[in-house]
Amino acid sequence: MTNLATYFDQLLFVALPYVAFFVFFLVSITRYHWRGFTYSSLSSQFLENRQHFWGLVPFHYGIIVVLTGHVVAWLIPRQVLWWNDRPLRLYILEISALACGLLTLIGLVSLMLRRLTVSKIRVVTSKLDWVVLLLLLAQVVSGVGTAVLYPWGSSWYAAMAAPYLWSILKLNPDLTYIAAMPPLVKFHIVGAFALILVFPFSRLVHILVIPNPYLWRKPQVARWYRAPGEAAGEPV
Ligand code: HEM
Numbered sequence: 001m002t003n004l005a006t007y008f009d010q011l012l013f014v015a016l017p018y019v020a021f022f023v024f025f026l027v028s029i030t031r032y033h034w035r036g037f038t039y040s041s042l043s044s045q046f047l048e049n050r051q052h053f054w055g056l057v058p059f060h061y062g063i064i065v066v067l068t069g070h071v072v073a074w075l076i077p078r079q080v081l082w083w084n085d086r087p088l089r090l091y092i093l094e095i096s097a098l099a100c101g102l103l104t105l106i107g108l109v110s111l112m113l114r115r116l117t118v119s120k121i122r123v124v125t126s127k128l129d130w131v132v133l134l135l136l137l138a139q140v141v142s143g144v145g146t147a148v149l150y151p152w153g154s155s156w157y158a159a160m161a162a163p164y165l166w167s168i169l170k171l172n173p174d175l176t177y178i179a180a181m182p183p184l185v186k187f188h189i190v191g192a193f194a195l196i197l198v199f200p201f202s203r204l205v206h207i208l209v210i211p212n213p214y215l216w217r218k219p220q221v222a223r224w225y226r227a228p229g230e231a232a233g234e235p236v
Contacts, residue, residue, distance in 0.1 A: 150182065
């Protein structure tokens with residue numbers, strides 16, 4: 001490999017991830033501390049509901065399954081390789097992942113079309129929203145492209161990408177496998193770091209707060225208080 005290629009790999013797969021994670025934690029924490037009320041998805045559901053539903057639901061079901069798959073194969077790569085040992089199990093995993101990838105893509109494209117075509121939604125869409133949507137589109141297209149063009153990604157991700165991600169976490173970056181990966185896969189990995197970088201500035205921060213406290217806080221009972229014969233007032 002030429003010196004220039006090595007230099008680019010160092011920049012994209014060593015420097016970029018650390019910069020991205022540093023900015024992610026710093027800005028997420030300070031934004032939550034100083035401007036906690038901006039932690040929101042700024043939903044536009046009340047402006048238009050139908051297209052919103054048909055885009056948002058497939059997008060979220062698809063992306064949640066796909067990202068869970070990425071995390072599981074990163075955490076327990078050996079078990080994933082064991083599962084893929086049998087062709088039928090490998091096909092089940094790969095076809096399910098591809099179906100969820102396509103579901104994500106359909107949902108995302110439909111959400112983007114909604115923001116382009118519904119005038120009320122266009123007005124409330126910022127430049128940063130478009131940056132995030134285009135980054136997501138690039139990420140999902142390159143992910144589905146990787147799955148189609150370089151088969152059995154679940155196996156080689158577990159064997160080659162997971163060790164790289166662990167090496168980053170352990171502050172001992174190892175580019176042995178990454179350096180040999182095709183440009184599309186490299187693009188997909190860089191896209192992930194770019195998304196992590198813009199995450200804390202964007203409405204994606206809603207992922208960090210959505211209804212998380214409901215999972216551990218005590219159930220709350222809201223009672224409506226009104227005197228007999230009066231119209232409903234404020235909850236107490
Ligand atoms: C923001 C983070 C990421 C998002 C949103 C994302 C999204 C996706 C999507 C939508 C797919 C298509 C799923 C399918 O059709 O099988 C995919 C596949 C894939 N992604 Fe990612 N990805 C992310 C990060 C990463 C990272 C960091 C790596 C590697 C270091 C990676 C490696 C792969 C591989 C190898 C596949 C193909 C899986 C297969 O063939 O089953 N992804 N990704």
